[in-house]
Amino acid sequence: MNKEAKIYVAGHRGMVGSAIVRNLQAKGFKHIITRTSAELDLRDGVAVADFFAEEKPDYVFLAAAKVGGIVANNTYRAEFIYDNMMIQNHVIHQSYMNGVQKLMFLGSSCIYPKFAAQPMREDALLTGTLEPTNEPYAIAKIAGIKMCEAYRAQYGCDFISVMPTNLYGPNDNYDLQNSHVLPALIRKFHEAKAEGKASVEIWGTGSPKREFLHADDLAEACVYLMDHYSEPELINIGTGEDISIKDLALLVKETVGFEGELVFDTSKPDGTPRKLMDVSKLHGTGFKHKIELPEGIAAVYEDFVKNPPVKA
Numbered sequence: 001m002n003k004e005a006k007i008y009v010a011g012h013r014g015m016v017g018s019a020i021v022r023n024l025q026a027k028g029f030k031h032i033i034t035r036t037s038a039e040l041d042l043r044d045g046v047a048v049a050d051f052f053a054e055e056k057p058d059y060v061f062l063a064a065a066k067v068g069g070i071v072a073n074n075t076y077r078a079e080f081i082y083d084n085m086m087i088q089n090h091v092i093h094q095s096y097m098n099g100v101q102k103l104m105f106l107g108s109s110c111i112y113p114k115f116a117a118q119p120m121r122e123d124a125l126l127t128g129t130l131e132p133t134n135e136p137y138a139i140a141k142i143a144g145i146k147m148c149e150a151y152r153a154q155y156g157c158d159f160i161s162v163m164p165t166n167l168y169g170p171n172d173n174y175d176l177q178n179s180h181v182l183p184a185l186i187r188k189f190h191e192a193k194a195e196g197k198a199s200v201e202i203w204g205t206g207s208p209k210r211e212f213l214h215a216d217d218l219a220e221a222c223v224y225l226m227d228h229y230s231e232p233e234l235i236n237i238g239t240g241e242d243i244s245i246k247d248l249a250l251l252v253k254e255t256v257g258f259e260g261e262l263v264f265d266t267s268k269p270d271g272t273p274r275k276l277m278d279v280s281k282l283h284g285t286g287f288k289h290k291i292e293l294p295e296g297i298a299a300v301y302e303d304f305v306k307n308p309p310v311k312a
Contacts, residue, residue, distance in 0.1 A: 001029070001059055001226060005101075008033040008057035010042065010091055011064030015171045016106060016164070019219035020061050027223065033057055037064075043086035052094040060095050060103040061222060062088060062144075066137075067108075068173075069180045070203075070271055073134035084140035092147050096157050103159045104226055105148050107141040107234065109211075109275050110134045111163060119278035122163070122234050131272045145234050152232050160229055162222060165238035165277045168300055169215030174309040182212060182297070185249055186304055189256040199261040200253070203268035206246030211238050211276050214291040214299075224287050238277030239289050255297050 001007065007024060011017035012034040024032055033055050040051055042064055066076075066083040073080055088105065095103045112120045113128025125145070130138045148159035172183040179187070185202075192200045221237045229235060243251070249262055282288075291299075 001223075003028050003030055005029070005058040006031045006033060006056065007059045007061070008055065009061045009063060010035075010087075011062075013037075013171070014063060014065075014067075015167060015169055015173070015215050016218060017061070017063040018171045019169060019215040020063060020222055023216070023219040023223050042090055043083060045086075045090050048090040048094050049097070052098040052100075056098055057095075058101045059226065060091065060100050061226075062091050062103060062105045064091070065106070069184065070133050070269060071177055073137050077136045080134075081136035081140050084137060085143060088140070088144040088147065092144070092151060092159065095159070096151050096155055101158065102226060102230075103148070103157070104222060105144050105159065105161045106222070107145055107161055107163045108138070109163055109165050109236075109238075109277060110138045110272075111141050111145065112275070114272050118274050119240065119276040120236070121278040122236055122281060125234070133269060133271060149232050158230055160225070160231065161234040162225060163234055163236045163277070164218050165211040165213050165236070165275070167213055167215050167218055168296065170300065170303055171215075172300065174304070181210065181245060182248065182252070183300075185252045186256065186297075186301055187309065189249075189252050189258045190301075190304065190308075192260060193256055193258040197260055199263045200249075200258065201263050201265050202245065202249050203265055204245065204270035205266050206249065206262075206264050207244060208270045208272065209242040209244050209274045209276065210248065211240075211242040212248075212293055212296070213238050213289060214296040217289040217291050221282070221287050221289075225285065228285050228287075235281050235285075236277040236279050237282055238279050240277060240279040240283075241293075242274065242276040243293065251294060252297060252301075255294075255301050
């Protein structure tokens with residue numbers, strides 16, 4: 001990408017999209033195109049067609065999606081499959097129709113089978129049953145990957161798919177009803193400390209293991225891969241390192257300075273037992289993450305304290 005290229009970042013207000021915008025701006029890209037969901041509803045095919053015809057972007061980062069944790073994924077199943085399918089269908093198709101030079105589709109590690117061999121290789125896709133709680137979201141993301149592959153095969157489009165692991169960072173979602181595990185833990189421990197509580201409840205057994213990547217590392221990887229990767233197969237983006245939910249909770253507890261106990265509610269679901277990415281393909285391109293988890297959590301907690309979410 002040259003510095004004069006027109007780059008559309010779909011989903012620029014989210015954690016991933018905003019990190020990509022920051023990264024591009026820091027690198028001196030001058031023509032970054034954004035629209036809020038109020039300005040452009042990506043589920044509206046006519047509106048998306050008009051937008052692409054008017055703006056004619058050279059590159060597209062497709063980071064827009066309806067996202068959430070176990071509760072949101074399992075509760076709003078129809079919305080998760082419909083909204084995500086519509087968003088990606090319209091953006092990918094209009095990128096083809098309007099001659100976009102390259103598109104990057106951002107998926108999710110939940111595309112892999114629930115009991116995929118660990119660490120999860122890219123070729124594990126479609127080799128087993130998905131985690132039931134987020135199946136609609138995962139199926140939508142799988143459809144996006146296959147759509148990029150199909151448009152490359154039939155039309156010669158340079159459309160690539162990247163699969164980020166669990167993310168955290170600035171602009172994360174701290175709503176306890178639909179956030180992911182790390183921001184939920186930060187908020188729980190912070191509020192428990194402020195209210196002088198004796199304990200914090202953690203969903204599940206604490207045994208599942210998860211991998212976490214800072215959004216700024218993901219953005220760096222995405223911009224890097226836009227220039228250095230052009231294959232039909234998807235590519236994982238992660239750290240290649242994981243941690244149990246219990247140990248993660250202890251790390252957040254220490255970072256926040258909460259002195260109470262952990263209580264595990266084993267009546268709540270654990271979700272997938274382990275989700276660790278095989279990042280050998282990513283490392284083979286010359287990219288490796290820079291922000292380690294303790295440092296990253298300390299930074300996001302500092303940001304959380306400065307900009308606390310509004311209590312419901």
